[in-house]
Amino acid sequence: MMNVVQICLFYATILAYFDKVHSGNCTDYVTKSEASRLTNDLFCSYNRNVRPVLNQKTQTIVNTTMYFFSVHMDEEWNVLKMSIHLILTWKDEFLTWDPLKYDNVEYLHQSSSSVWLPNIMSYDSGFDGANKDFVYDLPISTVKITNKGIIKYNHRVNFDAFCSTNIANWPFDEHNCTVIMGSPLYTNLYVNFTFPDGYYSLDFYNPDREWKVKNIHHECYTLQYFNSNNSYDHCLLQYTIIVERFSSMYFSSVIIPAIVISLMSAFTFLLGPEIIIRVILLCLFFVSELLYIQFLDAKIPNNGSHPVYIVLLYRNCLIQTAMAILLSVISNSFHKRGLEKCPRESPDWLKSLSSFLLSKRPISLLTNLDMQGAELLMEKNIEEESPNRKNEESALFWIKLSVMLDRLSFIITLIAIVLNFIFAIP
Incomplete structure (x- = not known):
C-alpha cells in the first residue's frame, strides 16, 4: 500500500513541476547566452492574443x-x-x-x-x-x-x-x-x-x-x-x-492573316471569270478561315452573352469567302455560256437589269473598262448583218455579264471587307 502512495506522490510532484514551468513562471531560467536570456525574459509571460x-x-x-x-x-x-x-x-x-x-x-x-x-x-x-x-x-x-x-x-x-x-x-x-x-x-x-x-x-x-x-x-x-x-x-x-x-503577338498571328486572306479572296475576282483556279483558291481561303475559327474557339474562353469581336471578324470573313465562291461559280457559268457555239438567249429581265446598271456612270466606269472591243465587234457584226449576229450578240452579252459581275463583286467585297475591319476589329 505504501508503494502505491509513494508512486502517486512522485507523479504528483512531477506534474506540479511541469505545471509550474508551463504556467509562465520562467524567471529562474539559466543560460549562458544573453540573447537567450533576453528572449526568455521577453516571452516568459507574453500573450500574443x-x-x-x-x-x-x-x-x-x-x-x-x-x-x-x-x-x-x-x-x-x-x-x-x-x-x-x-x-x-x-x-x-x-x-x-x-x-x-x-x-x-x-x-x-x-x-x-x-x-x-x-x-x-x-x-x-x-x-x-x-x-x-x-x-x-x-x-x-x-x-x-x-x-x-x-x-x-x-x-x-x-x-x-x-x-x-x-x-x-x-x-x-x-x-x-x-x-x-x-x-x-x-x-x-x-x-x-x-x-x-x-x-x-x-x-x-x-x-x-x-x-x-x-x-x-x-x-x-x-x-x-x-x-x-x-x-x-x-x-x-x-x-x-x-x-x-x-496583344502584339496576337495582332501578327490572328488579325494580319484575316486581313491578308480577305484581300486575297477579293482580288481573285480580277483573275477573270474563265480561270477556274480562283474557285480552288477561294476554297483554300474558306478552309483557312474555318480552321482559324476553330483555333479561336479553343483559345478564347466563353464570354457569356457578350460576343467576341475577333470571332465575329472571322465569321464575317468566312461568309464573304463563301459568297465569293458562289459568285465565282455563277460568273464562270455565264462566261461558259458566252463560249458556246449556240449560246442560249438571255432573259429580258436580265438584259434590263444589266442595262440599268451600266447606265449608271460609276458602275459603268468600274465594270465596263474592258468591254470597248467587245462593243465594237458587236456593232461591226450588226452593220454587216452577219447570219450569226443573234448568236454573237448573246455570246457577247453573257461574256459582258460575267465581267460585270466580277467587277461588281470585287468592289462590293472590298467595301464589305473595309466595313468588317472597321466594326469588328476591337
Missing part, C-alpha cells in the same frame, strides 16, 4: 509597404493572381528592453507565431504564403524586434482577386479587378494601417508574357459601425487594378 499596448485605448500604428512582384489573369476562372512583398512595422510596448542589461543586444529575430500580428487580410480570398490553401491570417515568417519594441514583419504573400471579365475586345482587352484589404478584428480606432511610402510600389514589378499592369488606383472603402452611444467609420483599403493583355 492581446494587442501590445499598455492602455487599450491607445491606437497601434502599422506602417505598411506593398511591393507588387507579379500579376497574372486566370481567364478561365476570372481570377487575378497577385504576388506581393508585404512589409509591416509597428510598436509592441511589451517587447522593449535595456540593451545594457543584455550585453548590448539591440535586436532579436523571432517567429511571427510568437508575437502579436496586426492581422491584415484580403477580403476576396485571403493570403497564401505557402502555396497551399488560402488562409485569412498572415503566413508565418520571421520578424525583427528592436529594443525599442519596433517589430518588422517581412514576407512574400500571394492572394487572388475575383474579377468580372469581359473579353469582347480580345486580344486588345483589359480587365478591371477590385481587391479590398484590411483587418477583420480591429477597427481604425485600435489598429490603423498607414502607408508612409505610398499605397503600393511597382519598383520590383515584372510583367509576365501575357499581362501587364496598366494602372492601380486605391481609395478608402468605408464601413460604418454603430453602438449604443455613437457611430464611427472603419476604413478598408480598396485597390482597383487594371491589367492589359500584350
Whole structure:
C-alpha cells in the first residue's frame, strides 16, 4: 500500500513541476547566452492574443509597404493572381528592453507565431504564403524586434482577386479587378494601417508574357459601425487594378492573316471569270478561315452573352469567302455560256437589269473598262448583218455579264471587307 502512495506522490510532484514551468513562471531560467536570456525574459509571460499596448485605448500604428512582384489573369476562372512583398512595422510596448542589461543586444529575430500580428487580410480570398490553401491570417515568417519594441514583419504573400471579365475586345482587352484589404478584428480606432511610402510600389514589378499592369488606383472603402452611444467609420483599403493583355503577338498571328486572306479572296475576282483556279483558291481561303475559327474557339474562353469581336471578324470573313465562291461559280457559268457555239438567249429581265446598271456612270466606269472591243465587234457584226449576229450578240452579252459581275463583286467585297475591319476589329 505504501508503494502505491509513494508512486502517486512522485507523479504528483512531477506534474506540479511541469505545471509550474508551463504556467509562465520562467524567471529562474539559466543560460549562458544573453540573447537567450533576453528572449526568455521577453516571452516568459507574453500573450500574443492581446494587442501590445499598455492602455487599450491607445491606437497601434502599422506602417505598411506593398511591393507588387507579379500579376497574372486566370481567364478561365476570372481570377487575378497577385504576388506581393508585404512589409509591416509597428510598436509592441511589451517587447522593449535595456540593451545594457543584455550585453548590448539591440535586436532579436523571432517567429511571427510568437508575437502579436496586426492581422491584415484580403477580403476576396485571403493570403497564401505557402502555396497551399488560402488562409485569412498572415503566413508565418520571421520578424525583427528592436529594443525599442519596433517589430518588422517581412514576407512574400500571394492572394487572388475575383474579377468580372469581359473579353469582347480580345486580344486588345483589359480587365478591371477590385481587391479590398484590411483587418477583420480591429477597427481604425485600435489598429490603423498607414502607408508612409505610398499605397503600393511597382519598383520590383515584372510583367509576365501575357499581362501587364496598366494602372492601380486605391481609395478608402468605408464601413460604418454603430453602438449604443455613437457611430464611427472603419476604413478598408480598396485597390482597383487594371491589367492589359500584350496583344502584339496576337495582332501578327490572328488579325494580319484575316486581313491578308480577305484581300486575297477579293482580288481573285480580277483573275477573270474563265480561270477556274480562283474557285480552288477561294476554297483554300474558306478552309483557312474555318480552321482559324476553330483555333479561336479553343483559345478564347466563353464570354457569356457578350460576343467576341475577333470571332465575329472571322465569321464575317468566312461568309464573304463563301459568297465569293458562289459568285465565282455563277460568273464562270455565264462566261461558259458566252463560249458556246449556240449560246442560249438571255432573259429580258436580265438584259434590263444589266442595262440599268451600266447606265449608271460609276458602275459603268468600274465594270465596263474592258468591254470597248467587245462593243465594237458587236456593232461591226450588226452593220454587216452577219447570219450569226443573234448568236454573237448573246455570246457577247453573257461574256459582258460575267465581267460585270466580277467587277461588281470585287468592289462590293472590298467595301464589305473595309466595313468588317472597321466594326469588328476591337
